[in-house]
Amino acid sequence: MKVKFVLNGVERDFEVKAGEYLLDTLRKHNILSVKKGCDASSCGVCTVLKNGKPVLSCSILTARCEGLSITTVEGEKAEVEKFYSYFGAEGADQCGFCNPATALTVIAMKRELKNPSESAIRQYMVGNLCRCSGYVAQNKAILNYLEDQS
Amino acid sequence: MKTVNKAIPSVDGLGIMLGRPAFTDDLADVSSLIVKVLRSPHAFARIKSINKEKALNLSGVEMVLTHQDFPRKPFTRAGQGYPEPSPHDKFVLDEYVRYVGDEVAAVVAKDEETAEAALALLDVEYDILEPVLNYQEAMDHKAVVHPEPEIHEMFPIGFEPKRNIAAAYGMDFGNLDDAFSESDVIIEETFTTQAQAHVMMEPHTVNARLDVQNRLIIYSSTQTPFHVRRILSQALAIPMHKIRVIKPRVGGGFGGKQAIHGELLVAWVTYKTGKPAKMVYTRKEVFESSYTRHPMTLKIKLGATKSGKLKAIDWYVLSNTGAYGEHALTVFMVAGSKVLPLYNKVDAARFHGHVVYTNHTPAGAYRGYGAIQGNFALESAVDILCEKLQIDPIVFRRKNMILEGETSPVFEIMGEGTEGTAMNMETCKLDYCLDKGLELIDWKNKYPRVPLENGKIKSVGMALAMQGSGIPYIDMGAATIKLNDDGFYNLTVGATDIGQGSDTILAQIAAETLDVPIEKVVVYSSDTDLTPFDVGAYASSTTFVSGNAVYKAARHMREMIVKEAAEILDVDTSEIVFGGDVILVKNSEATISMRDLSNRITYNEDQKQLTATSSYYGTKSPPPFMAGFIEIDIDPETGEIDIVDYVSVVDCGVPINIKLAQGQVEGGIVQGLGMAHFEVVKSSSKGQLITNDLLKYKIPTSADIPKLTTAFAKSYEDSGPYGAKSVGEIGIDTPPAALANAVYNALGVRITDLPITSEKIILALQNKKNKESH
Ligand code: FES
Ligand code: FES
Numbered sequence: 001m002k003v004k005f006v007l008n009g010v011e012r013d014f015e016v017k018a019g020e021y022l023l024d025t026l027r028k029h030n031i032l033s034v035k036k037g038c039d040a041s042s043c044g045v046c047t048v049l050k051n052g053k054p055v056l057s058c059s060i061l062t063a064r065c066e067g068l069s070i071t072t073v074e075g076e077k078a079e080v081e082k083f084y085s086y087f088g089a090e091g092a093d094q095c096g097f098c099n100p101a102t103a104l105t106v107i108a109m110k111r112e113l114k115n116p117s118e119s120a121i122r123q124y125m126v127g128n129l130c131r132c133s134g135y136v137a138q139n140k141a142i143l144n145y146l147e148d149q150s
Numbered sequence: 151m152k153t154v155n156k157a158i159p160s161v162d163g164l165g166i167m168l169g170r171p172a173f174t175d176d177l178a179d180v181s182s183l184i185v186k187v188l189r190s191p192h193a194f195a196r197i198k199s200i201n202k203e204k205a206l207n208l209s210g211v212e213m214v215l216t217h218q219d220f221p222r223k224p225f226t227r228a229g230q231g232y233p234e235p236s237p238h239d240k241f242v243l244d245e246y247v248r249y250v251g252d253e254v255a256a257v258v259a260k261d262e263e264t265a266e267a268a269l270a271l272l273d274v275e276y277d278i279l280e281p282v283l284n285y286q287e288a289m290d291h292k293a294v295v296h297p298e299p300e301i302h303e304m305f306p307i308g309f310e311p312k313r314n315i316a317a318a319y320g321m322d323f324g325n326l327d328d329a330f331s332e333s334d335v336i337i338e339e340t341f342t343t344q345a346q347a348h349v350m351m352e353p354h355t356v357n358a359r360l361d362v363q364n365r366l367i368i369y370s371s372t373q374t375p376f377h378v379r380r381i382l383s384q385a386l387a388i389p390m391h392k393i394r395v396i397k398p399r400v401g402g403g404f405g406g407k408q409a410i411h412g413e414l415l416v417a418w419v420t421y422k423t424g425k426p427a428k429m430v431y432t433r434k435e436v437f438e439s440s441y442t443r444h445p446m447t448l449k450i451k452l453g454a455t456k457s458g459k460l461k462a463i464d465w466y467v468l469s470n471t472g473a474y475g476e477h478a479l480t481v482f483m484v485a486g487s488k489v490l491p492l493y494n495k496v497d498a499a500r501f502h503g504h505v506v507y508t509n510h511t512p513a514g515a516y517r518g519y520g521a522i523q524g525n526f527a528l529e530s531a532v533d534i535l536c537e538k539l540q541i542d543p544i545v546f547r548r549k550n551m552i553l554e555g556e557t558s559p560v561f562e563i564m565g566e567g568t569e570g571t572a573m574n575m576e577t578c579k580l581d582y583c584l585d586k587g588l589e590l591i592d593w594k595n596k597y598p599r600v601p602l603e604n605g606k607i608k609s610v611g612m613a614l615a616m617q618g619s620g621i622p623y624i625d626m627g628a629a630t631i632k633l634n635d636d637g638f639y640n641l642t643v644g645a646t647d648i649g650q651g652s653d654t655i656l657a658q659i660a661a662e663t664l665d666v667p668i669e670k671v672v673v674y675s676s677d678t679d680l681t682p683f684d685v686g687a688y689a690s691s692t693t694f695v696s697g698n699a700v701y702k703a704a705r706h707m708r709e710m711i712v713k714e715a716a717e718i719l720d721v722d723t724s725e726i727v728f729g730g731d732v733i734l735v736k737n738s739e740a741t742i743s744m745r746d747l748s749n750r751i752t753y754n755e756d757q758k759q760l761t762a763t764s765s766y767y768g769t770k771s772p773p774p775f776m777a778g779f780i781e782i783d784i785d786p787e788t789g790e791i792d793i794v795d796y797v798s799v800v801d802c803g804v805p806i807n808i809k810l811a812q813g814q815v816e817g818g819i820v821q822g823l824g825m826a827h828f829e830v831v832k833s834s835s836k837g838q839l840i841t842n843d844l845l846k847y848k849i850p851t852s853a854d855i856p857k858l859t860t861a862f863a864k865s866y867e868d869s870g871p872y873g874a875k876s877v878g879e880i881g882i883d884t885p886p887a888a889l890a891n892a893v894y895n896a897l898g899v900r901i902t903d904l905p906i907t908s909e910k911i912i913l914a915l916q917n918k919k920n921k922e923s924h
Pocket of ligand 1: 035036037039040041043045046057058059
């Protein structure tokens with residue numbers, strides 16, 4: 001079937017199978033920032049922005065994306081670069097498998113929350129699992145970014 | 151220092167955050183055949199027959215592989231140097247399956263759906279056998295996990311498969327009987343540690359294709375590309391020169407990717423069909439069919455004098471390696487070898503034990519590698535001993551712990567599967583780590599406990615730890631540095647960046663030595679065709695072993711450049727001053743820029759390519775040390791624990807990259823807290839894994855960890871590159887004992903069985919109450 005949605009600012013047609021998930025459609029179309037980390041919607045590394053809100057692309061059928069706007073880090077280059085300058089400065093990145101998803105979630109949080117507290121930040125990020133970093137350096141980088149850039 | 155000991159952002163961090171193709175599956179051929187494995191539903195069974203007709207008749211199915219398709223040659227997937235200290239007890243596919251999740255057969259199909267459908271069409275008849283599920287009863291059990299005659303050890307490791315013993319070892323020094331009889335206080339306790347899952351975010355994955363020279367090109371998410379090449383060649387009888395293993399970016403390993411996983415099947419499919427193929431483990435497969443940490447039972451007996459001198463340590467360990475013996479001997483030995491030397495002044499010690507086979511998911515390498523299990527036992531036992539002695543545990547540790555300039559007989563006696571290497575602690579700042587940690591956690595105002603207004607109890611607990619820096623005389627790393635026209639360098643290393651940042655820190659070492667900004671050193675790891683050898687990322691070896699190789703290569707490159715410059719400027723080499731971007735002559739105006747020099751030797755005169763390759767193996771393994779302190783608020787009604795802060799003070803020599811070293815420590819702490827507090831691999835009474843997804847196996851989230859305080863001791867290890875020791879594992883070791891000690895300090899109950907959950911605490915409190923009322 002055919003589905004039309006806006007991917008990173010450009011309206012595009014996608015030919016998809018009935019049960020196809022957005023994660024697979026995106027990776028098939030060379031959007032490789034979205035990763036697959038689990039089979040039970042429980043790791044967060046497949047996060048994309050659906051009309052600006054973070055969602056798990058592994059649990060959304062592409063067929064249901066008709067007319068929506070889907071954003072990945074490929075479509076947020078400038079903002080990601082800004083965020084990374086804080087992230088890299090804290091040494092918050094290790095393997096990086098979770099980092100595109102982290103960046104998108106943080107960018108969405110910046111647009112959604114006004115001056116979030118540290119614990120609000122940690123709560124917002126709770127679905128973005130990271131096995132490498134121990135989170136604290138990441139949270140510090142996020143806080144610095146939000147304080148400076150909001 | 152211009153580059154080393156600075157907080158330089160990762161060389162590849164931004165590109166990865168921007169989603170550029172970097173990981174193994176990002177680089178798979180789009181037309182790859184999909185390889186999927188049928189996994190055993192039984193803990194132990196013999197395969198009577200596999201009917202592949204129906205699967206093969208399905209359109210889009212390329213082949214079905216069973217044990218009949220492979221040479222019957224045992225090997226080990228452990229991913230260690232050769233010959234391995236692990237038994238050769240695994241076949242690519244076998245007629246026996248030894249745990250729920252073990253490989254029965256593989257299907258190869260044009261896409262995922264077809265492969266899944268083909269799996270469902272395989273008809274397998276099993277002869278179900280009685281499994282060995284309780285490792286306490288595994289030794290001399292009537293069921294034998296490995297009855298097959300072909301399996302063997304590579305050198306003596308105590309391998310007795312007929313008794314379900316994968317490995318055994320024992321050592322002692324001093325006179326144990328005397329030391330105990332001279333002790334005023336003796337304690338004995340048994341500790342148990344659980345299987346922990348690695349849960350790296352990127353599942354195991356591999357893909358393969360043939361190149362124009364008809365060679366196998368394998369992209370693998372591995373910690374050990376060179377070992378993968380060797381094991382593939384040995385197990386599949388494919389000539390080694392026909393295999394190239396490329397390790398792209400790896401999405402976390404923690405030891406789980408030291409061993410090999412889908413590589414054998416995928417390589418075989420491409421080799422046989424000529425077509426690209428790939429395999430990506432599902433998360434369920436990662437949990438069920440990769441590896442866990444070895445569960446252990448550790449019986450420990452300590453003796454000390456009234457004045458607080460530790461006299462004797464007697465220690466028996468039983469370790470469960472599951473269905474296969476990957477790392478069986480060495481992980482168990484490290485429980486002693488990287489823990490016992492902490493208390494080097496004992497008169498006598500014994501360490502012995504067995505590693506047994508069971509019908510569970512195999513255990514393998516996992517960050518900490520036995521030291522975390524051993525640390526939990528010894529550092530808990532020391533607090534128990536101090537309680538009985540009525541001596542402050544800090545005072546006791548100060549008196550008995552290892553100090554700079556000292557040694558321990560254990561270093562010489564115990565290596566990894568072999569004898570060890572005697573060494574003195576040229577750097578050991580445990581005294582500083584201890585003092586600084588006490589200050590940072592504000593021990594004196596919180597120890598042992600402070601009742602809070604909300605009814606909770608605040609308490610603190612601590613533990614000391616050590617690890618190693620590679621395996622002396624075994625682990626080798628190499629580096630090549632090439633000077634390019636325009637005056638920049640390539641650094642190629644076999645060392646394997648798996649997310650720990652080794653590309654960045656190795657580039658820092660080269661940049662510092664060549665006196666250029668890090669941008670001028672383009673680093674690449676690792677590729678068995680293009681980069682020099684390195685054992686890979688394990689045993690905390692990279693900073694120390696591979697870092698020393700990079701340092702040597704960069705020094706060599708400097709010498710070559712000085713020689714070229716001396717010729718060009720027509721002076722003696724002793725007159726040359728190497729200034730990085732520019733070469734000067736002492737007391738002279740004469741200079742040449744690196745750009746001009748490199749362009750000249752590339753294009754204009756006396757043309758040549760300058761390349762320096764150096765390698766390094768340690769003749770010792772200087773241990774990093776740390777003191778870890780936890781502060782918790784615990785609810786005495788529910789046993790619920792809030793982790794308030796975790797203070798780590800670490801002596802890893804000079805941290806090459808301050809922030810990345812901190813990341814290694816903190817990542818380790820949080821993984822260790824997971825093990826200490828709630829992570830546990832659970833299976834049913836039939837051996838089925840219960841915790842097979844991230845909902846049932848919880849790892850720490852951002853909400854669990856409010857604060858970590860990490861500091862480094864000032865320390866300079868002469869044998870390390872720019873004074874560095876390694877730092878990849880040390881962080882994980884202390885949380886279990888520190889938490890157990892804090893819980894005891896709060897409530898007076900001692901949890902000896904990991905993880906330390908609220909339920910266990912409540913139960914222990916009830917038991918204590920019952921006892922007191924009797
Ligand atoms: S892949 Fe894990 S939540 Fe989507
Ligand atoms: S950096 Fe590796 S999972 Fe987050």
